[in-house]
Amino acid sequence: MKKILLAYTLIGLVLLAFLAVSSYGFGHGYLYLQWRDLHIQTTLWFAIIAILMISLLVQLFWVGVAKRSLIEKRKSNHVMEFQSLHPYEQLGMVWLLNAALSQKKFIETKFQPSVLLKELMTARLAYLSGHYDDALAALNKSQPALFELAELQKIEVYLAQNDIEQAYTHLVFLSQHHLSPWLLDVEEAYQNRLSALWGQFAIIEPWRYLAHYTQVKLLTEDQDKWLSMLLKNIGAAQQEQAEMLLSYYEAERDDILQRDIEQRILWLKLWVHLAPNASEVEYLANDLLSQRLNHEVLHIWLHWKMTQPHPDLQEIEAYIDNLEQQYSLVPVLALARCYLYEKQNRTDLLRQIFDQYPNDVYIHYYKLKHAIGHDEELIRSLNKIFETDFNYLKIIE
Incomplete structure (x- = not known):
């Protein structure tokens, strides 16, 4: 549809430019039509524009009817074999069935012609199969334009390999990096994926995440796991780490008090161990007991x-x-x-x-x-x- 509109726009501009040049000094020209008792007199410019508009409307109507007819026809057809489906329908079925590993060859074949996604999909399938070195090798060959997506996958591989330092380095880099303009349409999904990876890191290294909480917020389901790990390791916390946790609480206090009861109970337990302010422990406890x-x-x-x-x-x-x-x-x-x-x-x-x-x-x-x-x-x-x-x-x- 967009291609048709663009083509007619281009043709119209070319014709108008031609008429403007050829009629310079001679007027706009006139067109006179007579059929029986019907007489039509207009300028040549208006006639050409009218013809283009009528042609465009007829073509749009025909495309719409043909598209609707094809949809209705596909609804009434019985699917006899997988290969008769459109490629996007085949990939959709693989996604719905969560069958990426069992259909690895099929997916690789579909993305083989893609200059942009071929390496990323190869790396993803290698990661799901547990072949982490192969995944990193494929990611290193990916297109520079997709380096943010490649970095996300690299972090996931490093976490799976328990290479915490590499994962941390790449997480910090992406958190400080401005997203490429072409990815802005999927920015929310990108940020959620980055937050999920930070959540995996925070569960492994709960204290180190505190230095970056202003850059990336953990997903709700990861916050409870992170707090549980902090609570598990609170007895070995150093003074500097305890102060960082208190600073986090003070900065996020209004938001924390609005979270679900289970998470506030975790914060109450942390406060019991930190114990810098008995009144805050009592306030949290009273607030929780008033609700449950x-x-x-x-x-x-x-x-x-x-x-x-x-x-x-x-x-x-x-x-x-x-x-x-x-x-x-x-x-x-x-x-x-x-x-x-x-x-x-x-x-x-x-x-x-x-x-x-x-x-x-x-x-x-x-x-x-x-x-x-x-x-x-x-x-x-x-x-x-x-x-x-x-x-x-x-x-x-």
Whole structure:
């Protein structure tokens, strides 16, 4: 359709230029038509333009009818063999079936004539087959115009080879590189792919990503994995790394507070380990508990309140009362009351809770802890078992 419009435009311009030159000094010329009682008199210019427009409309109408007829014909046809499909239909079926490896020869054949994509597709198929050296060799032969796409694939290969330094170098380069103008139409997809590769790197090297978070944001599904890896390695974090993480939190705080509950729980656990600001831990815990009653969050909140130099037991009890009104009486709140009643030496109420929840694992833990008394070694052993079973859960001592 575009080619037809371009052709008519070009023909029209050439004719108009010819008429303008040939009629210079002689006028526009006239055309007189007579058929029976019909008389038409006009300029030659207008007649030629009218003929071109009528011809264009007729041709566009014919192309539209032919295209529609072909579509309807293909709808009514029964596909008898794969080779009878159009090339884009064949590739579409391979994509839908996720059959890139089993149809490797077919894909290579289809892209063989492509000067731009031949090496990239060869490299992709080699990567999927686990032939990483062959993939890199093909990528090194790719067209310079496609170097951003080649770089993305190289990073993926380096990560698969566990060549972290090479992957990091190429990630940093692409993050600072301005995208080629011809790729702007697919910029969103390109940035998502780059973010996904950063996500793979961040899970392997969680602390190193922090230096580049302003350049590339991780995808939502990668953020939880990254935070989990940070939490797993938080005990070995150096002071500089901890400060970088706090700077990240402060810069992204408004956005973090709008994220899903599971991710905010991870941030709460990180804050417990970093512990530079007890008020932020309490704020996060209160915000989470106002939306969902989570055992770990309640336990963290209670730990922070109980370990204050002079805990306000009445304030703690009032807060638990409010939670019971919001969520009704559940075992996790009963466990919180166990800590409170023990601190208040209200043994009778404590035993009532033991009798009320005979099958709850948390109440069983507390009964054992209460029975052990002040034997610090046994309490540490019990806490170790409990903390191992419930990941990253800090036991109140």
